[in-house]
Amino acid sequence: MKIISWNVNSVRARITNILDYIKQSNPDILFLQEIKTQDISFPHEDFKNIGYNSYVFGQKSYNGVAIISKQELDKINNSFIKDDLKQSRIITAELKLKKKKIELINIYVPNGNPVDTEKYEYKKDWLKKFISSIKKRIQKNSNILIAGDFNIIPEEIDVYDFKRYENDALGRLEIRKKYRELINLGFKDVYRFKNKTKQEYTFWDYFAGSWQKNYGMRIDHFLLSNSLIENIKTININKKPRSKEKPSDHTPIELEII
């Protein structure tokens, strides 16, 4: 079972790249973030034509998340938290894997910049609500997979120049502590669990030749509840899509579970 997460920075602007990538990587389930469109203008047909169902929580212009899946998924839910700004940032579903029921949670965490503004407060509040909901969920179902664009640099190793980001909304200790708080509820950051010292990134800015200079950061993550650790087969950051024409600024992170 291959599950992939990718912030595509507009599903419609990226549709050719996305379809090519699906054909090459053959995921069972694909989490998309920043689809930047409403449900009504989501390219459902393009995914249907290559054998995938689409479950979409979109909005006009900004944000938006979707789950693309070969098999039909149950219990699709777009109200995992109460979002004060009513932004489309979480979609959840249930996956049956052998005898386990796994709650799939696809997230697009607010960016939060600039710090010391209402945007930063929104990110903090959003994370607080999210952690609180996860705490409740994990008491009912211990099998949880959270993946998406967290907009959090977990540790110094996860960015090309930490000093530049230590007071940024992605790297501030206050925000990184939220990430640790979430993990301490009973999760593993699968990439870091499998790669203790490796320095790889999932995002590179469009400007100033960031990609060419490898000025990147690791802000897209897979968290698996401790109950599912034994199911991990591989975790991989696939840099190829970032090198294509008209790329997203993020690249996919790929998880295989058995």
Place this chain on the structure above:
DNA sequence: ATGGCTGAGCTACTCAGA
């Protein structure tokens, strides 16, 4: 490097991203 580049909505320019 609080910049520069990209996309949406719309057709001139602002907002948002990280």
